[in-house]
Amino acid sequence: MERALVLGLVIVACAALYAxxxxxxxxxxxxxxxLRRELDKLTHDPRASDSLLExxxxxxxxxxxxxxxxxxxxxxRRERRR
Numbered sequence: 403m404e405r406a407l408v409l410g411l412v413i414v415a416c417a418a419l420y421a422x423x424x425x426x427x428x429x430x431x432x433x434x435x436x437l438r439r440e441l442d443k444l445t446h447d448p449r450a451s452d453s454l455l456e457x458x459x460x461x462x463x464x465x466x467x468x469x470x471x472x473x474x475x476x477x478x479r480r481e482r483r484r
Contacts, residue, residue, distance in 0.1 A: 432472070434471060437472065438451070438471060440475060441455075441471060441475055441478070444475070444478055444482075445478070454478070455471070455474060458473055
């Protein structure tokens with residue numbers, strides 16, 4: 403009887419640990435620096451990144467740098483999926 407109780411508790415503890423390990427992790431906030439690194443990684447050329455950002459600056463001069471980077475990354479990923 404005692405062994406069954408201990409075994410049951412071990413199983414419950416393992417299930418709880420498994421459930422906790424599967425919980426989604428909080429993502430780090432997206433900053434201008436992290437997005438810029440991501441853009442440079444995708445283009446493999448800082449000059450190309452600058453060019454894309456400059457074009458986006460002309461299209462939407464009132465947008466923040468963070469919004470511009472998100473837009474450029476979204477468009478670049480969409481183009482690459484085609």
